[in-house]
Amino acid sequence: MPAPNKMLPPSVQRLIEAFARLPGIGPKSASRLAYYLLRAPADVSLELADALRDLKSLTRLCSVCYNVTEADPCEICRDPARDHGVICVVEEPLDVAAIERSRSFNGVYHVLHGVISPMNGVGPDELRLRELLTRVEKSRATGRPIREIILATNPTLEGENTASFIHRKLAGDVLRITRLARGLPVGGDLEYADEITLSRALEGRQPL
Amino acid sequence: MPAPNKMLPPSVQRLIEAFARLPGIGPKSASRLAYYLLRAPADVSLELADALRDLKSLTRLCSVCYNVTEADPCEICRDPARDHGVICVVEEPLDVAAIERSRSFNGVYHVLHGVISPMNGVGPDELRLRELLTRVEKSRATGRPIREIILATNPTLEGENTASFIHRKLAGDVLRITRLARGLPVGGDLEYADEITLSRALEGRQPL
Numbered sequence: 001m002p003a004p005n006k007m008l009p010p011s012v013q014r015l016i017e018a019f020a021r022l023p024g025i026g027p028k029s030a031s032r033l034a035y036y037l038l039r040a041p042a043d044v045s046l047e048l049a050d051a052l053r054d055l056k057s058l059t060r061l062c063s064v065c066y067n068v069t070e071a072d073p074c075e076i077c078r079d080p081a082r083d084h085g086v087i088c089v090v091e092e093p094l095d096v097a098a099i100e101r102s103r104s105f106n107g108v109y110h111v112l113h114g115v116i117s118p119m120n121g122v123g124p125d126e127l128r129l130r131e132l133l134t135r136v137e138k139s140r141a142t143g144r145p146i147r148e149i150i151l152a153t154n155p156t157l158e159g160e161n162t163a164s165f166i167h168r169k170l171a172g173d174v175l176r177i178t179r180l181a182r183g184l185p186v187g188g189d190l191e192y193a194d195e196i197t198l199s200r201a202l203e204g205r206q207p208l
Numbered sequence: 209m210p211a212p213n214k215m216l217p218p219s220v221q222r223l224i225e226a227f228a229r230l231p232g233i234g235p236k237s238a239s240r241l242a243y244y245l246l247r248a249p250a251d252v253s254l255e256l257a258d259a260l261r262d263l264k265s266l267t268r269l270c271s272v273c274y275n276v277t278e279a280d281p282c283e284i285c286r287d288p289a290r291d292h293g294v295i296c297v298v299e300e301p302l303d304v305a306a307i308e309r310s311r312s313f314n315g316v317y318h319v320l321h322g323v324i325s326p327m328n329g330v331g332p333d334e335l336r337l338r339e340l341l342t343r344v345e346k347s348r349a350t351g352r353p354i355r356e357i358i359l360a361t362n363p364t365l366e367g368e369n370t371a372s373f374i375h376r377k378l379a380g381d382v383l384r385i386t387r388l389a390r391g392l393p394v395g396g397d398l399e400y401a402d403e404i405t406l407s408r409a410l411e412g413r414q415p416l
Contacts, residue, residue, distance in 0.1 A: 009278040011266040015259040051223040052257035058219040070217040
């Protein structure tokens with residue numbers, strides 16, 4: 001951040017700083033956004049302000065799959081038409097949205113909210129991993145066991161390590177544990193994959 | 209905009225749409241911002257929401273130079289240490305901030321809030337042009353006439369045309385009418401010029 005410009009009105013400066021705290025928005029883009037909003041109709045700013053205020057108050061995590069939702073359990077976990085015997089494990093809520101867009105998956109999800117990353121001080125306990133194990137255990141107790149777990153973490157080093165870790169924890173408990181096919185470019189980010197690549201990766205998934 | 213994703217909670221979808229209405233933020237960046245804010249501490253969203261709400265209620269245009277300000281007249285127009293006999297005419301408030309950063313100008317400003325652009329249906333009456341002419345006239349009536357007008361519109365076709373138009377209107381009324389030196393790359397945008405280029409452009413300004 002450059003030193004605050006004394007010639008900017010404090011309220012504009014404050015908005016620029018608030019924008020610049022967001023990822024991918026530098027001080028220059030933040031200024032442009034602020035001055036754009038000064039000229040734009042008031043409802044553009046106010047609608048964004050309201051949406052920001054409502055975000056945290058209206059959303060929560062689904063108590064089954066830990067995806068972001070307004071109703072608990074979420075729409076996918078409540079849907080009787082989905083196959084509740086197949087769980088696709090992903091890192092982030094945006095990954096659920098990406099896979100849903102591919103229209104190639106009819107099971108349910110489990111959102112870890114991160115990956116194991118010793119570099120960043122993230123161990124298994126910081127993720128929704130215990131919840132996944134409990135979920136698998138419970139499913140066996142009810143007599144409708146999970147048949148397959150698809151480990152759809154990102155094809156990065158940390159994503160692979162997290163998948164291996166989960167594989168070791170679940171081996172024996174679940175009939176089939178798979179990983180998305182390497183249609184995904186290694187080092188890439190699942191969320192940016194196009195629908196066709198994601199479809200292929202789902203179709204060609206391999207047992208671990 | 210892609211079709212709204214039914215799997216996204218409505219409050220998240222609403223925030224994504226509000227972000228995507230901003231210039232330079234596509235649907236993908238909008239999603240990333242929304243999910244970033246879901247994870248970030250609540251005060252990141254709330255601070256941005258508050259700043260957005262305050263923006264329009266606290267700011268107005270200076271009644272002298274039409275720059276964005278919280279106090280009227282603005283800090284620059286009130287400053288007795290500035291040379292009120294030299295007016296730098298710019299397109300946008302961000303251009304004032306850019307020239308102030310160059311620390312090469314000690315006069316005052318006049319913000320047009322746009323350029324003459326027949327393609328976009330913007331004529332002289334849509335800009336703060338009449339206000340500039342009145343300001344020059346008034347200065348002569350008070351016996352402290354404007355000595356110089358620097359036409360610092362962008363070095364684009366529309367910027368040049370606007371400068372020529374103002375030149376024709378003011379010729380004879382003002383001792384000296386200048387244009388920023390062509391240190392600026394033609395077709396570029398004044399607001400993105402670095403401080404040194406802007407300094408040079410100010411120093412080398414030429415009479416029209």
